[in-house]
Amino acid sequence: MPISLLRVYRILLEHYGPQGWWPVARHAGEPGFDKNGYHPNIWRIPKTEEDRWEILTGAILTQNTSWKNVELALVALRAEGISAASDVLSLTESKLASLIRPSGYYNQKAKRLRSFAAWLNARPNPADPPARKELLSLVGIGPETADSMLLYAWNQPVFVVDLYTIRLLTRLSIVSTEEIPMQPIRRYEHVQKSILSRLSRSPVSSQERLRLYTEMHALIVRHAKEHCAARPKCAQCPLGRYCPSQSPSP
Ligand code: SF4
Known part of the structure; x- marks a missing residue:
């Protein structure tokens, strides 16, 4: 059973703190x-x-x-x-x-x-x-x-998907690589739909949802830069114990 998205969010938030996006x-x-x-x-x-x-x-x-x-x-x-x-x-x-x-x-x-x-x-x-x-x-x-x-x-509760999101969620087996379409726009819509269907089962209010989406995207970008890069640095990754793709320590 893969880790839930809400748990990923809470772990990353506790580890990195609020990111304060979008910078002005x-x-x-x-x-x-x-x-x-x-x-x-x-x-x-x-x-x-x-x-x-x-x-x-x-x-x-x-x-x-x-x-x-x-x-x-x-x-x-x-x-x-x-x-x-x-x-x-x-x-x-x-x-x-x-x-x-x-x-x-x-x-x-x-x-x-x-x-x-x-x-x-x-x-x-x-x-x-x-x-x-x-x-x-x-x-x-x-x-x-x-x-x-x-x-x-415009503060609308929309989940932003980028390559970092796709990489992290597939590594965590939250989204299956086999199901992801190759065509970029279809891939985007597929991953976004899959995230939303998982999050819709979570008991969060619309205000919390906005905050979750705002913070989650920023946290994923931060995590991709610090740990889950193209060549992941899995040692000390805060998600390591939940990650089936964790690479062995050097
Ligand atoms: S354990 Fe490695 S592959 Fe898994 S989320 Fe962390 S950095 Fe990415």
């Missing part, structure tokens, strides 16, 4: 925020439309790059006074591309960011969460980006 760099160093904008004990984020815009921008810029590179691009945007969709639309695409250059694929991301800004700017109320389907119809917004936006920028 514009608040870095303020009370409750660390120097990179992580906020482990503040749940009501985004506080403002500028915060929401920064989270949405980060979700697009982080595609295929590390967060460190995204931070550099966000700093450059802030230095230029870009803190809303309308600010992005006032820039030429080449100027925007030069500002976000550190995030990589900057010409492609400038196109995506401008098209996303135009869509957001045309909405009557940017604080209203959009339908997932609507986000997925936008240029360059796939399931992981859409779900990250819904969860962290």
